[in-house]
Amino acid sequence: MSEPLQRLLRIHDLSVSLPGPRGTRLQALRHVDLTLDRGESLALIGESGSGKTLTALTLMGLLPPGAHVDGDVTLSGQSLLALDEDAWGHWRGRRVAMVFQEPLTALNPLQRILAQVMEPILLHRLAPDRATARAHALAQLARVGLDATHARAYPHELSGGQRQRALIAMALAAEPELLIADEPTTALDAVLRLQILDLLQSLVTERGMALLLISHDLALTARRVQRLAVMYGGRLMEQGRAADVLAHPRHPYTQALWAARPRLGAGRDQPLQVLPGGVPSLSQIGPGCPFHPRCPLAQARCAQEAPPWTGHLACWEVAP
Ligand SMILES: Nc1ncnc2c1ncn2[C@@H]1O[C@H](COP(=O)(O)OP(=O)(O)O)[C@@H](O)[C@H]1O
Ligand code: SF4
Ligand SMILES: [Mg+2]
Secondary structure, three states, X not given: OOOOOOEEEEEEEEEEEEEOHHHOEEEEEEEEEEEEEOXXXXXXEOOOOOOHHHHHHHHHOOOOOOOEEEEEEEEOOEEHHXXXXXXXXXXXXXXXXXXXXXXXXHOOOOOOHHHXXXXXXXXXXXXXXXXXXXXXXXXXXXXXXXXXXXXXXXXXXXXXXXXHHHHHHHHHXXXXXXXXXXXXXXXXOHHHHHHHHHHHXXXXXXXXXXXXXXXXXXXXXXXXXXXXXXXXXXXXXXXXXXXXXXXXXXXXXXXXXXXXXXXXXXXXXXXXXXXXXXXXXXXXXXXXXXXXXXXXXXXXHHHHOOOOOOOOEOOOOOOO
């Protein structure tokens, strides 16, 4: 089947299992289907433990040892699951780059910011000499709002927001086609969160790069991306244009996440609607819909059999 020209990433029927205790296998991702076009931003949303980071790690070739992967993942028509470690060395950082969750641990504390942003440029031989690499790195830092003083600093000398910007500059340094940002704003205060999300979205618009933004926060993220995919228990629950999903969240899990959002100006006598229960561990997830223990619409068959993924929705009780 031929792909549209603008199609960058295609994840088809992706399942990932991990080694569990006493020789068992834990099914972490089940039949995930996603696409991403050039110049498009998609937020992958779900509570902690839903499988978002494992999805990202699959795209970076960084799954834990012993992981089994089934399905099909292609970037620019190249199957990522077929790459060997040598080939990953050329792809990782160059074609797909990732901003990891924790800026302090993702940066080398002993190296100045400039050297860290130059590293991918030198590694992928994207500049003829060090002086050019340096100029490219400074330009990347300028794009995320950091100057020569920040470039000379060590990570601990920067604020949390500046470190997160430095990590984004590092990820952008080799001009990747796909940028993955895994909870890039968790460590930041409310104003900085919005600034970083706006920065990411402006980079998508400016560069035609694709963005996969991972977040547990539907309300914060949803208005800053074009598409949303909601994940739970290693399965997709709902996906669609962000504006449509927000206007009419259809899946009971999306509705629950939306109802549980913090609201500005909510009166003191209006209790927050908190989602009851917690995300199941992998060993607790059976063959049915993973949301069934917490779902207000659950029926007997929800526990027995997982609903099929229609491309937009997986739920027995909501009409496709
Ligand atoms: N290396 C691992 N070994 C076993 N289980 C793991 C491993 N990494 C993640 N998991 C489990 O896989 C599930 C999904 O994890 P993850 O993708 O990190 O979730 P999220 O990023 O949505 O918080 C969780 O139940 C987590 O405990
Ligand atoms: S399939 Fe059943 S348990 Fe799952 S979300 Fe739909 S109604 Fe709820
Ligand atoms: Mg995660």
